[in-house]
Amino acid sequence: MTITDVAKAAGVSRQTVSNALNSPEVVREETLKHVLEVIERLGYRANQAARQMRTGRSRLIAIGIEPDGDGISGSWADRFLHSLSETAAQEGYRILLYTAADDDSEIATYEDLLGAYKPDAFVLTATHHDDLRASWLLERGLPFVAFGRPWSDLPDARHPWVDVDGAAGTEAATRHLLAAGHRRIGFIGWPPGSGVGDDRREGWARALSRQDLSGLQRAVEDGIAAGESAALDLLAADPGVTALVCASDSLALGALQAREPGRPVAVIGFDDTPAARAVGLTSVHQPLGEAAAACVDLLARALESPDAGPPSAHVLLAPTLTIRQSA
């Protein structure tokens, strides 16, 4: 069914139908109502390809999906994608998926996509220092939003982003432990240099220093085994430690295993993954649904008014603490 069929059925010209859809204010109220009714009755939908040829807009938002690492900390994509797709649909956009192993191949995919499907915008996930993808898109003035802060202060790294305040999360976790009476609280995180990891460490340190306290920390690669040995090491180094804040659920899961029968140690993880729920691990919960919705909002706004508004709008969301048995 085409717009011509609708026009015939409604007894008006094709353009009037088009106007009813795209510039309703220009059509007489009575006519508008009638045309909309016919469209509804016929179940007509404008052909997106034809529309795109004319307007240059595809109403497609592209996002990359990565293979997750150990599968524990990585399983946030599901929830994010679901919410992204739902919110996008409400705004009249659809989500186009792609995969890429690294920044370079992701950029190659951009070229591919832009030549063929011409998505109106991109969503970047897992941003990192010296993110080639962001600078590539920025150079070309292509609309995008990152889920994750630009971990650089360079002026050419300014772009719209949405992120969850990791420091606020570990700070809340630490305060929760402090309120429960803990005074020697350790931290197990990742090696310095990763924006996300440094941010999470910062929240723990901040909460402690506000009470004029400090604590031991260990930095290891992510993983259950690494978390366990780091925890063993840290607990041995200071027998007074009674609680651990961890940069991820994987590390926290390892820390749980490092506990010895005679010595209760409270543990808090990060990401509130299914695994945390499964073992009763208290964890910092990221509002992924809101984050996805914020991404769509930022993009939709930017796409409606291509020039107006600050191009580097951002949203920082506060995580919450999901309290379970482990702390």
Next chain:
Amino acid sequence: MTITDVAKAAGVSRQTVSNALNSPEVVREETLKHVLEVIERLGYRANQAARQMRTGRSRLIAIGIEPDGDGISGSWADRFLHSLSETAAQEGYRILLYTAADDDSEIATYEDLLGAYKPDAFVLTATHHDDLRASWLLERGLPFVAFGRPWSDLPDARHPWVDVDGAAGTEAATRHLLAAGHRRIGFIGWPPGSGVGDDRREGWARALSRQDLSGLQRAVEDGIAAGESAALDLLAADPGVTALVCASDSLALGALQAREPGRPVAVIGFDDTPAARAVGLTSVHQPLGEAAAACVDLLARALESPDAGPPSAHVLLAPTLTIRQSA
């Protein structure tokens, strides 16, 4: 950049460029080589919208993403989507995402999508008895493949599908326990009537009956708490039970918690979720990557030759057992 630019740069007509791309056999070898070179050098990609208008094919495959239940058993979508997207890209297709709460709203989304973006095919997940989606698509002759068997023998339920042999999975799990010397092996599954659940129960029963054994079973809704109480109930009913096979990792996680200090009970779950890895739960692993690749293969084949070939081709994949401490 358009096909005209390429034609100019190559010193041939637009048509020849188009032919080089779509019917290379019709172009003189020398010309072909030259044109392809220019295309490569310029980084030209055919505009998909224009191509779609002419050919009626969008090279888009649509798939629905559901909000996962307790997040434990539901986190397979990630891996499946990644592989689906990757395989599809290799075949020249891209993945379009949508969300739907139930069959009816999913069908409404089909109408929407078919009117606007016109995906060439759909991938259905979580098929169930009396699946309205499959019959709707079937009635209209729309290409699709289901990840999951049609749980009905009705002739109008015949369609291409890919699935993992759940019975083979629980059978392998049970045989593993038998080989380890267990003789009283219970099963915790879902209420009868769900195809997936019945299938998994069947595998356990089959393995036992081959040894002239039988076992106790309990049927509950999915969830950790339900799994725990079902396990407590079953273990109390027969003090001789030494092992449990479960229809999901959620149930298995509950069963693990139901164990008492003095009585070791082996537990095997299903899905090999991150949570299983986290707690050392032995679990049946589904080859999701292969499943996704098989879906794309089936679709690509059907789309290349719209009439040839059996319309109800299917692929049944064997799961593997990932052995950890729990059994």
Next chain:
DNA sequence: ATGAAAGCGCTAACAC
């Protein structure tokens, strides 16, 4: 407020 004409980039059919 409504109707007519043009053209987005591409490919299938036809002519050369």
Next chain:
DNA sequence: GTGTTAGCGCTTTCAT
């Protein structure tokens, strides 16, 4: 083997 023509369905001038 290559070039020309037409038209997919839509929206955007422009004219009425």
